[in-house]
Amino acid sequence: MEIGLLIQTIANSIAAGSIYAVIAVGLAMAFGVMKMANFAHGEFFMCGAYVVYVFYALLGWPFPAAVLMSIPIVGAMGVVTERLIFRPTRSNVLAGFMATAGLAFVLQVLVGQMWGVGLMRSVPTPYMGAADIAGAKIGWQRVLVIPAAIVMLSALWFFLYRVKHGKALRACAQDPDTARLQGIGINRMTMLAMGISGASAGLAGALLAPIHPVTPYMGHGVILTAFIVVVMGGMESIAGAVLAAILLGFVHTFVTTLSDAVTAQMVGVACMAAVLVVRPQGLLGRVKA
């Protein structure tokens, strides 16, 4: 592999890893609090992309404003999902997971009926041109994802470790019963977790809308990757999800460059299966008492 291609591939890997991290963190967070496994997470990502499509491409808002709109809109969808699906099925992880698979179908049809199924929606790239890093060319839109991911993850870290509600959320993830005894409302915390989870998926979709084909089914490709990342990271560990996201970003990008995309998928899936079987608690997961 020559040096130019190597730098290019490494840069692409970091960009891919950042994207995976933003998507997977929300999934890991929802699972950490009351074991909410959201199959429709990929569809939340898709809805975020459609928010940008509607506000930026159709209504002509500035791109950053359209991206920020995805946070309240998709976040609210997360809250509604918690209230209507996860809360009634709280006793059974699989039931919530399967019900959100149904939700994925529902969202695909609704979006498809509103904005069309067949053709992909084209969102014009707001930031043209490419960055030139030691001979490697990376589109600005892709470069933008990296600082956006860093900002988002830092904000999340700040919230979880420095803000009272964030600490309550972590307490709830560690031990719901004890958290409840301390006067933390479990229902409010699960709603908050799903709100943040939805918002982060929506944000990821919004950022990627200009460089990703926007279709009602775009969530499908994402959900598998997101689950690989989360399972490898240890299901409820946010730090594990970030680590696994970067690892998988490198693995996927390098295998895709050297071989093809199908092989990259196979390697990713095999990594996940290996982690589940050899180290079921994941790379950074805690062992259950």
Place this chain on the structure above:
Amino acid sequence: MTARRWTFPLFIVAVIAVLAVLPLTSRDYSVEIYILLLINVILVVSYRIPATTGDWALSHVVLMGCGAYTTALLSKWYDLSIFLTVPLSAVIAGIVGLILVTPLVRTRGFGFFIASFALGEFVRLIWIKFRYPFGGPRGMIGIPNGEIGQIDFFEPLPYYYFVLVVALISLFIMYRIDRSRIGKTFVALYKDEGLAEAVGIDVPRYRAMAFTIGAFFAGIAGSLLAHRLGAVDPKNFDINVMVYLIIWIVVGGTATIWGPIMGLVAMTVVFEWSRPLLEWRPLLFGGTLIFFLVFLPGGLEDLFFRIRDRITGKRSGGGTV
């Protein structure tokens, strides 16, 4: 008790009689639907076997695909008779199931669900990756419909009877397994794994056995499907199809062998009825799935038992798994 001893066999005979006569009075299009329905009956009932041990898998349609691909390869390249392709496909699917379940038994519950998705997807990606012999992303076409002597299975009616016989045999075997000591062990290790282990049940071995049996019958369903469609496509065995299988099971329930069949028949009626609403169908099915999981976790079967108990005024076991 005597009444019950007679009603059940009578009920079975009546169902078989209806199934035997029904296609004679139907159009070809309806017969095609009955054929797919019977194939799906084998599939849902086979899914229930590992599900009774608590192992809900996301790889079941891929195992069905293993049967379909085996049939495609055997009948296309080696021109084997349908009497050989169906059992051989079942055996291959069973072997693949055994290979998949060997690492899978180390996981449980949600981990099992996700890991089975990963391994199933791996198998499916193999079909997409290797154009030779699996045909790559577009699959394989031109699979013979099969024949017995002079009877060509291209015609729906003869094939319907062939599938009916295979389905009845498969269902009988699965029913016997369910009623046998092995079937009771499967349920026991779901109800209380620790207790089952304590009384000397080799839990991983029984879970692997349940999964492999399920894979075997899924292979039969896949083989019958490949002969009927004349084509296999990796998209026919993806996660979307798997969600439809889950919908049938969830709508029906898994406590008895009748639950999945009830769910399948009910949802097939809805599927055919919703033909004019083609684009809205996933919404309808997704909504149904959510409704049942939230409001009726025991499925139609549980509803049926509760209504029957209310009418007869007795309390018999119709618990949910």
